[in-house]
Amino acid sequence: MAPPDNDVLWARDLEHAHRGSPALLGVSLGVRQGEILAVTGPRGSGKTTLLGCLSGQLAPDAGEVWFNGVPLHELGQAARDRLRRERFGWVGESPQLVPELTAWENAALPLLLAGVGGREARKTVAEWLERLDVADCARLRPAALRQAQRQRVAIARALAHKPDVLFADEPTAPLHRADRAQVLRTLTTAGRTHAITVVLASHEPEVATLADRSVTLLDGRAAVGDTAAEGREDEVSCSLSG
């Protein structure tokens, strides 16, 4: 079965087990260009594993993942890595910055690796650091930053090269409650203003209110009644089959 033309990401009957222990059991979903999809569910329900399969970090044991008509599940590791580097952004639970580089150098890495000139990279990154309230940290190395500041730099890095899809897995985990709303708003606004598709995983159900649609995972399956399938009859049967 071919993916629908208007889905930037499309997955069908995804299964994945970690060392024999099943984490995904037949999840199907589609994400449209520029859409913000929340993936919610309790801890251990399979959210990280799903994002890993959708982003090409993990090869599913069964099922299909298509990105813009490209079958990710058929690509080798090197091709998947290239796609991730060039087309996807990733923000995880804890920021993984290069300790030897300053905040701005960390955030500029994907741009510089893509061949963008230093001056343009500097300008773009400065704007993102400003938007994320860490402009004054630009010249500091990660060790001199608080964990919440490091996470904001990691978010700037994930957005600066304007990925097609941003995967954010519990992106507010290292932040204080007061900072969470602002960072989530920055992520979703960035998605909407820059036409970046955002797949946002969180165990906090209220994150779904910021998204266009949501899917809830329970024990590796898409829960019955998820709004990721709302108004999309083609998907309802897939989502509920999991």
Ligand SMILES: Nc1ncnc2c1ncn2[C@@H]1O[C@H](COP(=O)(O)OP(=O)(O)OP(=O)(O)O)[C@@H](O)[C@H]1O
């Ligand atoms: N590397 C791993 N090795 C073994 N089991 C794993 C591994 N990663 C995840 N699991 C297991 O797979 C299941 C799904 O985990 P996953 O991290 O995808 O869920 P999650 O919803 O993202 O949870 P959390 O919010 O705690 O990260 C859980 O039972 C988890 O213990």
